[in-house]
Structures are given as C-alpha cells and as structure tokens.
Amino acid sequence: MARVRACARRCIGTTAVPALPVRLQRPAKEQRQFRARRVPANVSGNSMEYFIQQLINGVTLGSIYGLIAIGYTMVYGIIGMINFAHGDIFMIGAFIALIAFLVLSAVAGGALVLVLFVTLLVAMLLTSVYGWTVERVAYRPLRQSFRLAPLITAIGMSIFLQNYVQIAQGARVKPLPPQIEGGFILMETETFAVNLSYIQILIVVLTVGLMIGFTFLIQGTALGRAQRACEQDKKMAALLGVNIDRTVSITFVLGAALAAVAGLMFLLYYGVIDFFIGFLAGIKAFTAAVLGGIGSLPGAMLGGLLIGLIETFWSAYFSIEYKDVAAFSILAIVLIFLPSGLLGRPEIEKV
Amino acid sequence: MTPRWEEDPVLTIEHLTMRFGGLVAASELSFQVGRDEITAVIGPNGAGKTTVFNCITGFYRPTVGRMTLRRRSGATFLLERMADYEISRIAKVARTFQNIRLFSGMTLLENLLVAQHNALMRASQFTIGGVLGLPSYRAGERRAVDKALAWLQRIDLGHRADDAAGDLPYGDQRRLEIARAMCTGPELLCLDEPAAGLNPRESHALTGLLSSIREERETSILLIEHDMSVVMEISDHVVVLDHGEKIADGTPQQIRDDEAVIAAYLGVPDEELDEIEEVITG
C-alpha cells in the first residue's frame, strides 16, 4: 500500500517538473529498518517480564551498534575525521556475508556452525579490503589537507557505495530465513514469555569477545602503541619510526572487519537487508561513538549499548515512530552538557 | 613612599587561586597593576603566568579570588564575574597570545577593523543601517579605517595594509597583534610574551612601541616576558611567580637583588640563567 502511494506520488511529481535530482530511492523504507522485534500486541506494557525482554533486545541491538561504533571511534581517534562511509562498509559487510553464506551452505550442506564460521571469516576479509580501499582512494590523498575535504569525499564514498550495491545487487530487500532458531525461556506468565534466543546470546558473546580482544590489541601490542602514538602526535610518531600510512590503513581494515561482523549479526538477527541499511545504522553508531566519548573503545561499546537500549525502550514504551528522534535528542543533550562524551577525556580549551 | 601601583592600581588581584583537577596552577596570588605603568610578570616555565592572564581576561574562571579592575572613569568591574568578551568590551582589557592568534586569512586592515567591532556595530545600527547603506555607517567606517591606518603606520606596516596577515614575518605579526589589541581602545593591555622569538632589532622596536604606549598615559600594560633585558629595560614594576606562588614583587632594582628570585631561577636551564646573570652583573 505504502509503495503504491509512493509510486503514484512520484509520478505526480515528475509530470509537472523534472524530479529533484538527488532523491533517495526509497527513504520511506528506512522506517522499517532497525525496528525492534515487536512483541505480541496483547501484552500489557507494564509487566516486569516485558521490561526484561526489552532489556535483552536492547542489549542485542546495542552490541551491533557498538561493533560499528568502534570503527568510527578508531578512525576518529587516529585521523580526526568522521568516516561517513563506515555505515556503508557495514552494509557491504552484510551483503558479502549474505552471499557467502548462501554459497557456502549450498556447498557444505548442513554444517551450520562451520558455514557460519567461514562466512564470518570471508566477510571480514573481503570487507576489510573495502575499508582499505576507501582510505587509500578517498582519505589518504587528503591527509594533509583541510578538514572539510575528507568529509566531502566521505559523503561521496558513501553515495558511491550505496549505489554500487544497489546496481550490482538490485534495490529490493534480501530476505534470509532464520538460521539459528530457538532459545531459552527465562520467565513465563500466562500472557508473556521472556525469550532469550540463541542468536541474541551469540551476538552478545561475540561482541564481548571481540571487545576483549580489541582492548588487548590496543593496549598490549606494538600495533596498538603505534596507533596511540599516531593519535597523540603524527609527526613525532613518524620521526620515531612509526609507519603512519600503514597504521592508518590497519585501523581502517580493523574497523571494516568489525563492521563485517556487525553486518553478519544484523543479517542473522533481522533476516533482511538492503542497500540502505548503512545510512541509519551508521548515524546511530556514530552517535554511539560520540555518546561514549569519541576515541575511546569502551566508550564506543557503552555508547552503543545505551543507544540500543534507548531505542528499544522508547519503541516499546512510547512510540516506535519517534525512536530515532529519541536517540538523536539524547545525543544532542549529552553533547551539550558533556561535550566530550561519557568516557572521553575532557578537553581544556587551549588559549 | 608608596609605590604607584599601590596608590592608583588599575587592576587589583586578591587571593587568586586556579586549580585544574589536582594541579594548582596559581595559588593565593595577590598583586597590583599600577595605572599608566608597565608591569611585568616573570617566572620560570610552568610558574602559572599564562594561567593568571587567562583568568584576568576571562578565558578561565578562577577557583578562588577577586580581580578588581578600576577604569579611569572610576567605574569598577569584578573580572571573575564577567564573560571573556565582556571583559574586553566593557572593562576594556585587551590581550595578545603567546602563540600569535591573528586572523591570518584576513588583511592587516581587516584585522584592525575586526578589533573595532563593537564601535562599528553601533555605527551600523547593529547591521540594519549598514545593510540599508545609511550615511552614519559610512562615517563610522571611515573613522575606524583612519584609526587602523594610524596604528599600521605606528608599527611601520602602513604599506602592507592590503596583505594577508598570515603573509607577514613573525616579528611583524607580533606587533600587528599588539596594534590589533590597541584598536579595541583598552585601559589595560595584557601581553603574553611579546618578545618571544624576536631578533634584537625587532625586540628593540617592540620596547620602543611599548614605551610610546606608556607615554600616552591612556593604557596600562601588564606583560609576561622571558627576555630579562626587555623586562629590566621597560618595566616599572615586576612580579615574580614560581610554582603558582608569588615570591617577589617590587621595582626592577629590588627584584635584581632578591635572594628568592635568584634561587628560583637557579633551577632553570642554562641559557635563561645566563640571561639573568647577564642582567644582574651588567
């Protein structure tokens, strides 16, 4: 119904005058993305069980946001720019995961765990090539340049990647039937059961595992030291023998790999993707990174969790239509009163 | 005889304390800045000099303390209660910065016109008259340009009025920043290391400029300086800070003989020490 209406409207729009040149093909669609899984409508919204269910859903969604947010926060930390294309890297990760999964399950048959594992590896590997290429093509030539230039190339890259996937894979949504079904029933009343599904457990466990691994990587390895050195002072780091180009490249590769994990999780959890999922997910994840304090890894995770929870609870208790407004308003409020985010270092104005 | 800075201070600082978390950058500082005098604040690196400046000009809000500015008209202002731009606009305190902050993409003339913003805003009836092209604005602008040109000539940069400020050599930028601050019509001018990075000739031109400002008896000067020859040559009053505390306060002659000052400077790098010795002995 909605599509028919949209179509009719566009026809009206184009007969009189040329259509606006830049128009996202299906912006109305985004309303459907990232909608928290609805609970049965007959459930009263006040019960404890309902609350716990929303908590579980929120943490799951927050984990996905957190994984994407790490990519933003690392890149911002090291070269101080918003990598606007990161949301689209996530989208590409989801597509690669989808296609790899389809191919692998056709080849390997029923060994689901193996297929998922290989899918994850393939998605991480190929998506990180995208991350590397984006940095190489659009950001590295502008490293010494003014701040606005890489922002514009990032927007250009984002548009390019979206349309690239749309042309290559078509604009229609790609559904994938649920692969990991079942779960635990934690609590049960006559009307409502709190369900903790296996996929939710998988997402949270994987996220926590990656977080621990990453914290170790940043704090304990030479690569992490190089990254932190570049954050502090690029020129000095270069003088001391840190290969800046390589460190920045690796940062993009790692961010893209995490985005690919998030893409696969998103695919498995929601069971449907299209070329437009990157935009909103990207903005939300960036919001999460800023909320947590940009440049801080635990901050990105915390911010992701908060955004996930806020969005889920807002949809569950207030209105699902305004959940994005809730997330964005929280961002604005936090930034105005706590400009360096929750875990970021406060910035003393240098005079 | 009471020194002039106690008799008629333009600025009185009492118990100024500034903490950043656990770090105490200034502690219980009290001193006065005499009207129509040049007061120098000296001290080793990290003594809290710039912090004091930032408190006076409103960029930091002091943790404790009172800073009273008395204008020639007799009006007094408590600087710790005012926003930074109000301190310049109403209390008439202007400043320069340690790392020069010119509008480098704007011409010299534009730099000096921006400094006269508030007068020009009134002349343009807060933009409305200006947009409509009323004659009152044109007259106001002409006055502002004349004032700017007078200052440019005074710092020997009259011929470069249409050049970008960022194109100037370092020493000229320092002087331009002082001229820009003076264009706000200040009663107290705060200079943060005006002679830093200047060669002897430029340094000499600078002391000439500062002395001439003092001669006019309209603007009092408070400056932070590392170059002891400059300090001893032009200042009437020297305040010495170390580790956020005042350790000496008096005329250059008194400071020269002060044991505590010499002791404080003994811990500093050689070249600065040599400078001090040079001043003391010669």
Next chain:
Amino acid sequence: MVNAMGWGERLQAALKEAGIAALITFALICVIIGLKTDIGPDGLEITQRWDLVASGVAIVFVGRLLLRLVVWGPEGQGRGLFSSIPKAREMPWLGKVLGVALLAIAITLPFYSGRYVVDLGILVLTYVMLGWGLNIVVGLAGLLDLGYVAFYAVGAYSYALLAHYFGWSFWLCLPLAGILAGFWGIILGFPVLRLRGDYLAIVTLAFGEIIRVVLLNWYQFTGGPDGISGIPRPSFFGIPFSRGEDGFAATFGLDFTSMHRIIFLYYLILILALITNAVTLRLRRLPLGRAWEAMREDEIACRSLGISTTNTKLSAFAIGAMFGGIAGSFFATRQGFISPESFVFMESALILSIVVLGGLGSQIGVAIAAIVMIGGFEVFRELEQYRMLIFGALLVFIMVNRPRGLMARREPSIVLKERKAIGADLVAQGEGHR
C-alpha cells in the same frame, strides 16, 4: 632518477603495480558483482556473473598500466590533474568576468530556451540560492552544518501549511517563511553554540533528521509521508496564471501558455537568489560579516577582542536559515506538492558539497558548482541508475584533486589601495581546525 630506470624495469614495475591493483579489484568485486542475489521461488537464488568480474579486473589492470606508463610517469600518483587550470589567485579578473557572463546568461535564458531548459534553470537556481545561504554558515562563519535541509523544510512547510490552513497568499508567506526558518535557526543554533567541529556537524545532522521524522509522523498536521498537495501556485502579484478572463495572459493581451508561469517562476528564483547574493556581499563588508569571518579564522581571538561569539554564531545560523526557508517556500509553490521525502540528509549533503566544491566563501564558486553538479546530473539523466554512482565518484575525484574547491581564494572585504586576493592556504575553515 627518471632516466636511471630503464624501460624494462619501468615496465616490470608497472606490471607489478597493475597486477596488485587488479588483485584488489577482484577481491572487491568478486562477491558483490560476481554473485547476484535474486528472490526466487525458494528463497534467494544466486546468479553468477564472472564475465562482469573478469572485464572489471581487466579494465583496472590495463587502466592502471596505461596510467603508470603513459600519464603518470614512473613515480608519484600524478595528482594535480587540474594543475593546468589556472589558479584563481593569479587571475583576479576571472571571477568578475565569469560572474558577469553567468548573470547575462541567467537573465536572457528564457528568451531562447525551451521549457526543459528553463525548468532546469529553476532547479539550478534553487540550489544556487541554497548554496549561497549555506555559504554564510559554513563558508563565512565556519560552522559546519550538516542539517541545512531542515530550514529548507521549515520554509516549505511554513508556506504549505499557512496556505492550507489560513489561505494566506504566497507573497505574504514568503517573508514569513524566511522569518520562521530564521527563528528555527536560532532555536537549533542555541544548543550547539559550545560545540566544535565535527560534533557540531553531527548534532546539526541529528536536528535535520529529527525535523524530518517529525514531519513524517505528525500525520494530522503535516500529512505524514503523503505530504501536502494542492499548494497554491504563485500569482503575478495577484493575477493568477490561468486561462480565464482575469488570468495573466488575458490581462496582458497574450496568448495563454503554461510557459508564462514557468518563466515567472524562473525570474522569481533568479531575483531571490540575487537578493541572497547581494545581502551576503553587503554583510561581508559590515562588521557583522567581518566578525563571521574572524570567528572562522580564530574564535578565541574574537572573544579577546570583545566580540560576542554567541550573537555572531546565532546571527549566522539565523540569516543562513532565513535564505534556506525562503528557498523552501519557493520550492513548495513551484512543486505544488511537498513531502518529507524531499528533505532527506542527502539534500543537506548535496548543498554542502556545492559549497565546498565551489570553494568556501566564494559566491561565484558556489554558483559554478551548482551548475556543474545539478546540470551534470541532468546530463546523466539517460543513465538513470548510474548517475548517483557517478555523482559519488565525482565528489571524491574533484575533492581529491582540488581540496579547496574550484574558486579557492578569498577576496578582502575592504581595500585601501590595491585589491589582492588571499590564497586559500592562509584562510582557515573554522572551528579552530588548521
């Protein structure tokens, strides 16, 4: 160095490089292009398209080889593809000549063009006006605003709703829409006063999205996703462009044609855009405009000179928003229909791209960028689905080669003896960044 390397070695190095490029290309496209998913009867089906992948890899290999051997030479990336374009700084008359020429073309355009071109002209001029409006905020005041489309929307909806609920005329609503949008500029500007750089960008983006989501969901008031249709068309100062007795054509003794309204709209937006330009140029020479630019250069220095950055920022937001709002209400009356679909983030990004591509703060640059981008879009109309792809790639390409935009220089706002343009390398971009 160049001579030291023999041809054999050069070829070998170039082959190796091209090989790596081809390998990376293969990794990039093998899945996304090579395996297409489609919805079949039993879920997703995969079509293999290895021919496409092979040709893509081959194109990259040969292209890279040729670039290295023929165009770039043995070293470097051969940046500065635009280096043959003269630097604006060396040709101070260029801007003036271009400006006069463009203005002449703009004024005479409807006399020798058909409906399609005039329609396109209206579109381009709308973006020129939006670009000039945003230029005040981003180019002059140095405040990175990623939600400018919000004010465009406020203007459009102001007119649509005022006309819908109260039946007010376009000529009354036009200034009202501007004032309302300016008011929103202040409301949204106030909370972000203390934010710097990218934080400012992301919060303005969030505000833009919030306004759009509200428009989308406040069904009773704004019509939600269905938008508002039947927005009254503008009249010629009270005389409607209709076929009847009291219509424009009959009143002026002309044969009725729908072109009259189009041409009227064209001149209307041309005048609105020129007013925007004139006001901006005038403001630049006033203390307010100079304070904007000074704030872009160094906010702390501004405060030390007694300039209230709060007022200065809010005035930039308000005036920029006002022009956006006026353009919005023009958009509403031209389309006769508006919906939240027209006010997505992409629009903000497009307008910002026009400003940055044109060269921050350069009025003529913004106009040229709008013509290139919007006009270029229409040129690629045939390629329907590829044009956004090309648009994205073009943005990257132009920015990488000309990071300061097409007209990268600053004109002094006041001249004593000699007008000297200031090179972009000296001009800051605001918010204390470099």
